[in-house]
Amino acid sequence: MSAHSSNSVRAYRGKLLHFLADPGDGHDEHAVQFFEDGLLVIEDGHVKAAGRAADLLPALGKDVELVDYSSRLLLPGFVDTHVHYPQTDVIASYGTQLLDWLDRYTYPEEGRFEDAAHAAEVADFFLDELLRNGTTTALVFGTVHAHSVDVFFEHALARNLRMVAGKVLMDRNCPESLRDDPATGYRESAALIEKWQGRGRLGYAITPRFAVTSSDAQLELAGQLAREYPETHIHSHIAENQREVERVRELFPWSRSYLAVYERFGLLRERAVYAHCIHLDALDRTRMAETRTAAAVCPTSNLFLGSGLFDFPAARAAGMRVGLGTDVGGGTSFSLLRTMSEAYKVAQLAGYGLSPWRAFYLATLGGARALALDDRIGNFEPGKEADFLVLRLDSTALIARRLRAATTPAEMLFALMMLGDDREIAATYVMGRLAHRGEPALPALR
Numbered sequence: 001m002s003a004h005s006s007n008s009v010r011a012y013r014g015k016l017l018h019f020l021a022d023p024g025d026g027h028d029e030h031a032v033q034f035f036e037d038g039l040l041v042i043e044d045g046h047v048k049a050a051g052r053a054a055d056l057l058p059a060l061g062k063d064v065e066l067v068d069y070s071s072r073l074l075l076p077g078f079v080d081t082h083v084h085y086p087q088t089d090v091i092a093s094y095g096t097q098l099l100d101w102l103d104r105y106t107y108p109e110e111g112r113f114e115d116a117a118h119a120a121e122v123a124d125f126f127l128d129e130l131l132r133n134g135t136t137t138a139l140v141f142g143t144v145h146a147h148s149v150d151v152f153f154e155h156a157l158a159r160n161l162r163m164v165a166g167k168v169l170m171d172r173n174c175p176e177s178l179r180d181d182p183a184t185g186y187r188e189s190a191a192l193i194e195k196w197q198g199r200g201r202l203g204y205a206i207t208p209r210f211a212v213t214s215s216d217a218q219l220e221l222a223g224q225l226a227r228e229y230p231e232t233h234i235h236s237h238i239a240e241n242q243r244e245v246e247r248v249r250e251l252f253p254w255s256r257s258y259l260a261v262y263e264r265f266g267l268l269r270e271r272a273v274y275a276h277c278i279h280l281d282a283l284d285r286t287r288m289a290e291t292r293t294a295a296a297v298c299p300t301s302n303l304f305l306g307s308g309l310f311d312f313p314a315a316r317a318a319g320m321r322v323g324l325g326t327d328v329g330g331g332t333s334f335s336l337l338r339t340m341s342e343a344y345k346v347a348q349l350a351g352y353g354l355s356p357w358r359a360f361y362l363a364t365l366g367g368a369r370a371l372a373l374d375d376r377i378g379n380f381e382p383g384k385e386a387d388f389l390v391l392r393l394d395s396t397a398l399i400a401r402r403l404r405a406a407t408t409p410a411e412m413l414f415a416l417m418m419l420g421d422d423r424e425i426a427a428t429y430v431m432g433r434l435a436h437r438g439e440p441a442l443p444a445l446r
């Protein structure tokens, strides 16, 4: 490390975990890197090196600032592959399943986003809440209002966050006040793409809510946008709830399956992400894998709304890209730790396991791969953008006590994902800069 560059270099010492590939159920050293005494070296907002402290410390320049997190765990920033910022205020709304939940809670709430000032206030809170939970990248629904995306991106840009979001396309089977029409939806989406795609760290997602609320004409134009702007994401829902699946069958009687509707309109490709993917068949899973379309798995939402259980083994056997989503407000927590915990319970109900290695992979590199952003984020390979978080390991008396009894890294990680929440987040860093601190500042080591 040259003396010349050391002013912009900073190093963080602590336990360190990141992934190079899907670890499956085991701790394969080609997939998992865990260092009990690790060092993360950041230069100009990017990862310069990550490894054993004993290997990296001697090469560190004398004037490099070294931050001591040695009783903490460093992780790449969490990636939330499916969440609705306009539903922040309807989280924990009682007693309905999907279609009634939309009518009773979600649509009235999204109606309030007609007011751009309200949208901006919620976007600001939402982004702070993500950082409080260690989430540094998310794929985010707006509302039908184009300004819902403008204000969201303005706040994300101010925080220098890597965020992907889009305006909802919705022209039928919803309240009149929340409808666009195919031409308007197309025009507003194209204008938002021109304005925001690639600005700062932002990306646009073409966002038909789901097949139920878009006409054939609107889905056709969504597919046209996806062809005209191949660098964008596509973001929607699929096969969440049985009544929803039946409704799609009625609305698209010609289609072999729900997924085949989206395929017919050119909406399966890399950077296309579909939330839920519960009620799919084997051919659907194969088509998702072949087209590099990803699934956002949302266990807190699927349990809360009584939707069903995602089939992790079938998805893995098919070779599907999978990430975790909180799906707030159908989901019940912004925390990826809480989401991992519920994913484990979903797996248990279906008679298999979800190893802590794979759970932490899904919340980091797996999510980045689902979003096809793994060339920039998701782990600590040199050159990656330095979005990372620090877990306390002692945020509650119970966690501190349970971890004292843990004898292996896997046991520690499993206890953290089962017992942890936003209180575990000691700090969240964005491009190497502190963006949230959840505990009092620790002194620099030297």
Ligand SMILES: [Zn+2]
Pocket: 082, 083, 084, 237, 275, 327, 330
């Ligand atoms: Zn959703």
